[in-house]
Amino acid sequence: MIAAGSGEGSAGRAAPPPTLDALIVGAGFSGLYQLYCLRDRLGLSVEVLEAADGVGGTWYWNRYPGARCDSESHTYCYTFSKELLQEWEWTERYPAQPEILRYLNHVADRFDLRRNIRFNTRVTAAHYDEVANLWRVTTGQGERLTTKFLITAVGCLSTANVPRIPGLETFRGRWYHTGQWPHGGVDFTGKRVGQIGTGSTGIQSAPVIAESAAHLTVFQRTANYSVPARNAPLTPEFKRHVKETFPEIRRLMNGNPNGHAFVIEDRSVFDVTPEQRQAIYEAAWKRGGLQFRATFRDLVQSKAANDTAAEFLKGKIREIVKDPKTEAILSNIDHPYAAKRPPIDTDYFDTFNRRNVALVDLRATPIEAITPAGIRTSDKEYPLDIIVFATGFDALTGQLLRMEIRGRDGLGLAEAWTAGPRNYLGLQVVGFPNLFTVTGPGSPSVLCNMPVAIEQHVEWITDCIAHMRDHAIERIEPRPEAMNSWIEQVNAAANATLLPLAAHSWYLGANVPGKPRVFMPYAGGMARYRGICNEVATDGYRGFAMSR
Numbered sequence: 001m002i003a004a005g006s007g008e009g010s011a012g013r014a015a016p017p018p019t020l021d022a023l024i025v026g027a028g029f030s031g032l033y034q035l036y037c038l039r040d041r042l043g044l045s046v047e048v049l050e051a052a053d054g055v056g057g058t059w060y061w062n063r064y065p066g067a068r069c070d071s072e073s074h075t076y077c078y079t080f081s082k083e084l085l086q087e088w089e090w091t092e093r094y095p096a097q098p099e100i101l102r103y104l105n106h107v108a109d110r111f112d113l114r115r116n117i118r119f120n121t122r123v124t125a126a127h128y129d130e131v132a133n134l135w136r137v138t139t140g141q142g143e144r145l146t147t148k149f150l151i152t153a154v155g156c157l158s159t160a161n162v163p164r165i166p167g168l169e170t171f172r173g174r175w176y177h178t179g180q181w182p183h184g185g186v187d188f189t190g191k192r193v194g195q196i197g198t199g200s201t202g203i204q205s206a207p208v209i210a211e212s213a214a215h216l217t218v219f220q221r222t223a224n225y226s227v228p229a230r231n232a233p234l235t236p237e238f239k240r241h242v243k244e245t246f247p248e249i250r251r252l253m254n255g256n257p258n259g260h261a262f263v264i265e266d267r268s269v270f271d272v273t274p275e276q277r278q279a280i281y282e283a284a285w286k287r288g289g290l291q292f293r294a295t296f297r298d299l300v301q302s303k304a305a306n307d308t309a310a311e312f313l314k315g316k317i318r319e320i321v322k323d324p325k326t327e328a329i330l331s332n333i334d335h336p337y338a339a340k341r342p343p344i345d346t347d348y349f350d351t352f353n354r355r356n357v358a359l360v361d362l363r364a365t366p367i368e369a370i371t372p373a374g375i376r377t378s379d380k381e382y383p384l385d386i387i388v389f390a391t392g393f394d395a396l397t398g399q400l401l402r403m404e405i406r407g408r409d410g411l412g413l414a415e416a417w418t419a420g421p422r423n424y425l426g427l428q429v430v431g432f433p434n435l436f437t438v439t440g441p442g443s444p445s446v447l448c449n450m451p452v453a454i455e456q457h458v459e460w461i462t463d464c465i466a467h468m469r470d471h472a473i474e475r476i477e478p479r480p481e482a483m484n485s486w487i488e489q490v491n492a493a494a495n496a497t498l499l500p501l502a503a504h505s506w507y508l509g510a511n512v513p514g515k516p517r518v519f520m521p522y523a524g525g526m527a528r529y530r531g532i533c534n535e536v537a538t539d540g541y542r543g544f545a546m547s548r
């Protein structure tokens with residue numbers, strides 16, 4: 001167990017804290033479960049370092065208006081504990097941020113995890129010491145800790161992307177990024193608000209902001225599809241059904257490529273008549289949610305198939321939005337449906353029918369500057385009291401590269417990844433022994449219902465460490481040829497889909513200027529990925545070099 005700063009040596013000098021078996025960075029969904037597995041299942045000495053003053057990760061930081069998960073609540077949870085599954089009760093079809101945060105706090109208390117979490121502690125550097133076979137970790141407060149295994153559980157969407165727009169520092173109003181939202185909330189009453197960004201976040205926040213703001217201007221760079229979420233309170237019958245049939249629900253989640261509890265229909269868009277297809281899309285629209293993607297098996301593989309869904313969804317925008325100019329800007333979508341992460345919404349397109357909401361097309365009139373009074377585009381200045389940046393994240397690699405991670409011979413992770421992230425199975429990088437990345441780039445992560453991806457990774461890492469302990473293995477890292485071959489598979493999986501066709505997607509790193517354009521998550525599906533990881537482990541951790 002770690003005891004930093006405690007214990008005095010006989011000469012009065014502080015004894016160095018004992019080396020940990022494992023140090024975990026981050027106390028969100030991943031870090032909490034990883035702590036539980038390593039501490040309570042394997043009996044290791046483990047500590048979690050967390051920059052925030054509470055647990056929750058993504059759900060600690062993202063407190064913006066309307067923040068809610070797009071996965072259905074009964075599937076957005078841990079499945080490792082039958083007791084936890086039976087005792088926790090979700091209230092709505094999609095859990096809102098406060099409810100998810102309550103859940104994660106409940107998990108931390110129920111499994112007595114807090115005693116091994118150090119809050120308000122940011123990891124700034126981690127250097128591998130090859131002679132000692134240890135990671136030397138430094139915190140923002142200058143503390144130094146040593147650990148055999150270093151496990152990053154930093155989340156995929158944790159580094160806020162605030163675009164560098166000239167003049168931001170001169171703005172006389174207030175501005176906020178949705179991923180760093182003030183805990184006390186923001187009062188929009190009587191304010192003129194400008195929101196930049198129309199991804200999943202902006203699509204959730206705009207309708208809620210519009211309800212209380214005097215006026216909301218949405219600045220749209222890329223038009224986006226969205227399907228109604230159809231959120232609603234869960235009925236007692238549904239809650240009982242979930243508790244009684246969870247093994248079946250779990251089986252569905254594990255069989256679905258994206259970790260959701262629904263089946264992707266085994267039919268092509270072209271197996272049915274246009275009338276039947278329209279009826280299928282209408283029914284999916286009425287039902288709402290991410291399941292719209294599951295109406296046909298070829299929606300994300302065939303452009304011709306995708307076009308039918310894209311046309312249907314653009315038609316819905318035309319139907320809902322009354323002002324022809326606004327409707328034309330909203331439906332002018334330049335990428336296939338679901339090639340970017342498909343948002344779901346509550347009244348997003350309807351919001352543009354409100355008298356206090358306006359839309360600005362940044363493709364036609366780009367932002368030139370932020371001024372003391374508001375936002376200036378190439379066309380005019382928009383006076384504002386508050387700017388909301390719903391501009392996303394430096395996804396998947398941002399948080400990892402923000403820490404100064406150095407492996408063997410001082411090799412920096414940033415140098416190793418100059419041309420984009422390279423690893424084996426999204427789990428380990430050549431040159432960085434005993435470092436594991438939970439839901440790292442190269443794994444399904446953000447293409448999957450996150451708790452499903454997280455449980456699989458955490459359990460795989462736990463089993464691997466147990467195997468090492470049982471066989472007196474001290475070091476593990478991938479072989480270069482295994483890593484190279486995995487990167488080829490990640491690229492091939494992406495290229496078999498329409499996902500790379502959205503050239504501005506954060507899956508490709510395109511939202512952050514200067515970031516290498518590489519398709520980062522593994523798009524071959526969670527079920528297939530799980531099978532590959534299991535096979536690798538049963539085949540003696542094929543592709544990994546292990547040494548005593």
Ligand code: N01
Nearest residue numbers: 068069070163197198199200201202221222341390391392
């Ligand atoms: O971020 P995004 P997000 N000038 O990157 C625009 C997860 N999530 O926070 O597309 C003007 O998707 C940018 O425009 P463009 C989910 O995985 C989950 O919305 O780059 N505009 C885009 O419109 C999601 O995908 C949930 O042209 C600029 C927007 O800002 C991920 O988080 C809820 C700009 C950013 O969209 C990220 O979603 C919310 C600039 N300089 C999020 N820079 C749930 O499950 C960026 N934009 C609930």
